[in-house]
Amino acid sequence: MRPTKLDDEAVSKANAYLGEGWQDLGHAIPHVAGLATHLGVTRKTLYNWKESNEEFLYILDRLLAIQESELWNKGLQGDFQPTLVKLMLTKHGYSDRQEISGVDGAAMEVDTENRVIIEIVEPKQSG
Numbered sequence: 001m002r003p004t005k006l007d008d009e010a011v012s013k014a015n016a017y018l019g020e021g022w023q024d025l026g027h028a029i030p031h032v033a034g035l036a037t038h039l040g041v042t043r044k045t046l047y048n049w050k051e052s053n054e055e056f057l058y059i060l061d062r063l064l065a066i067q068e069s070e071l072w073n074k075g076l077q078g079d080f081q082p083t084l085v086k087l088m089l090t091k092h093g094y095s096d097r098q099e100i101s102g103v104d105g106a107a108m109e110v111d112t113e114n115r116v117i118i119e120i121v122e123p124k125q126s127g
Helices: 008-024 032-039 043-052 054-076 082-092
Strands: 108-111 116-119
Touching: 008 032, 008 054, 032 043, 032 054, 043 054, 054 082
Parallel strands: none
Antiparallel strands: 108 116
């Protein structure tokens, strides 16, 4: 097993990347692959560090928060292509999907040909 490269210098470089380092490197947003490249490790290594080091867990959480904020801000300002923003925000839990259910949560069927929604009522179980 190879020795870990996670030391005070790596943590310091990671924090610098989250400061303004990602911008200095020409990255549109901070991202895991960019941080990995900056540190000279793989993405898998970063995820392993996250599992074994609370400080690095915080660093990756911060990276995702900055990324989400940049996507929102630059998306709303028109700096980023909307389709890419939409795609990338799905990684942060966002969706433009609507879930529709019938009475008491019954399943629904959508007839796209006739553009109608048909409620599928499940028979009540006797008991």
